[in-house]
Amino acid sequence: MEIVIALAFAGAVLFGADRLMLWLEGRGHVHWRRTDRKDLSKEPAAELDSLLSEQPRR
Structure with a gap:
């Protein structure tokens, strides 16, 4: 009987967490289930070397 109570809890x-995330998504705080994912092939690409290399500071 305890296992049934544990599974129900x-x-x-999980249901409450999902509803909370959907509420936060509706307010624009997170992307959860209802927003489309970005198409990464259309995003500008950055080379890892250019991100990690030290730039001369002015």
Whole structure:
């Protein structure tokens, strides 16, 4: 019987967390399930070397 209660509690916690994330997404704080993902092939690419190399400071 304890396992049933534990599974029901875990399900309730997951459901509550999902609803919280959807509420935060509706307010624009996070991207959870309802927003489309970015198409990374259309984003500008940056070389790892250029990001990690030291730039001369002025």
